[in-house]
Amino acid sequence: MFGAVIHAPGDVRYEERDDPTILEPTDAIVRTVAACVCGSDLWRYRGLQPIPQPTPIGHEYCGIVETVGDAVTAVKPGDFVVGGFLHSDNTCPTCRKGAHANCEHGGGYKGCQAEKIRVPNADGTLIATPGVPDDDLIPSILALSDVMCTGWHAAVSAGVGPGSSVVVVGDGAVGLSGVLAAAQLGASTVIAMSRHADRQEVAKAFGATHIVTERGEEGIARVKELTEGIGADCVLECVGTDDARVQAVGCVRAGGNIGLVGLPHGDLPVNDLFWRNVGIKGGPAHVRAYLPHLLDLVLSRTINPGLVFDLELPLSQVAEAYAAMDERRAIKSLLRP
Numbered sequence: 001m002f003g004a005v006i007h008a009p010g011d012v013r014y015e016e017r018d019d020p021t022i023l024e025p026t027d028a029i030v031r032t033v034a035a036c037v038c039g040s041d042l043w044r045y046r047g048l049q050p051i052p053q054p055t056p057i058g059h060e061y062c063g064i065v066e067t068v069g070d071a072v073t074a075v076k077p078g079d080f081v082v083g084g085f086l087h088s089d090n091t092c093p094t095c096r097k098g099a100h101a102n103c104e105h106g107g108g109y110k111g112c113q114a115e116k117i118r119v120p121n122a123d124g125t126l127i128a129t130p131g132v133p134d135d136d137l138i139p140s141i142l143a144l145s146d147v148m149c150t151g152w153h154a155a156v157s158a159g160v161g162p163g164s165s166v167v168v169v170g171d172g173a174v175g176l177s178g179v180l181a182a183a184q185l186g187a188s189t190v191i192a193m194s195r196h197a198d199r200q201e202v203a204k205a206f207g208a209t210h211i212v213t214e215r216g217e218e219g220i221a222r223v224k225e226l227t228e229g230i231g232a233d234c235v236l237e238c239v240g241t242d243d244a245r246v247q248a249v250g251c252v253r254a255g256g257n258i259g260l261v262g263l264p265h266g267d268l269p270v271n272d273l274f275w276r277n278v279g280i281k282g283g284p285a286h287v288r289a290y291l292p293h294l295l296d297l298v299l300s301r302t303i304n305p306g307l308v309f310d311l312e313l314p315l316s317q318v319a320e321a322y323a324a325m326d327e328r329r330a331i332k333s334l335l336r337p
């Protein structure tokens with residue numbers, strides 16, 4: 001089979017790799033129907049994280065189960081399935097609290113931008129759809145593998161509820177998904193911070209009530225104008241850089257909450273936040289906890305998170321999928337084997 005392998009910054013190749021096989025009785029082998037490139041994959045592509053040796057890459061997928069190990073009971077060959085960017089057993093004490101990203105027996109995959117993948121902990125990771133979904137639903141189902149659940153996690157972590165005022169920092173696929181999550185959770189004011197017209201359009205389609213194009217102090221001032229002069233109840237920080245974190249801290253009101261899902265590349269002024277009674281929560285999304293509800297919303301066509309994909313390519317053109325996202329010609333690239 002073929003799949004993507006990252007050799008060095010800027011060098012992702014479509015290569016022949018060994019077919020994955022069942023190694024544990026709890027494994028499934030899934031033939032991918034769609035995979036995609038993540039903003040977090042770009043950290044290595046841009047040389048910001050080391051690549052000690054050529055490494056299969058990718059962690060978002062949906063597909064058809066091909067084979068299962070002897071202990072797998074929840075899915076069977078032929079099922080259309082989606083799973084999160086981390087696998088989980090869904091049975092350990094931590095999973096039973098809903099903190100699946102921190103499963104005691106969980107972990108990642110060996111490169112999901114591939115024709116076939118091995119999914120450990122299949123019963124606790126994969127969810128099967130009733131029948132094979134319509135083709136136009138595939139992008140939205142694939143979005144549940146990471147970005148939509150990550151945006152949802154930001155909103156849940158920030159305590160978004162009916163009537164909340166929300167600021168979303170970051171207009172990448174996760175930030176846009178955070179806008180959709182905030183609107184779904186009942187926020188009455190959803191402010192998307194974005195300077196790109198195409199991303200602003202997606203944000204509005206997802207339920208943004210206001211767009212703020214300014215950044216820094218000007219951006220904070222605009223947010224305060226929209227929130228009775230005090231800042232937002234909830235801020236979703238979906239980037240992780242120093243600038244984004246400063247923006248988030250400036251936009252939250254006293255007593256509000258910040259939901260963090262951007263991979264952390266900066267510090268937070270914890271002491272300042274203490275005096276302002278600001279809550280901080282976040283981390284990698286508990287995909288398996290959110291997946292059943294969000295899959296229902298997708299299958300009933302209540303939400304359409306697949307709008308974040310604005311480029312679709314054959315898996316064999318994975319190198320171009322990376323280049324387009326790196327050069328910001330695409331928000332997010334979908335790949336079909």
Ligand SMILES: [Zn+2]
Nearest residue numbers: 038040085146
């Ligand atoms: Zn991802």
Ligand SMILES: [Zn+2]
Nearest residue numbers: 092095103104
């Ligand atoms: Zn677990």
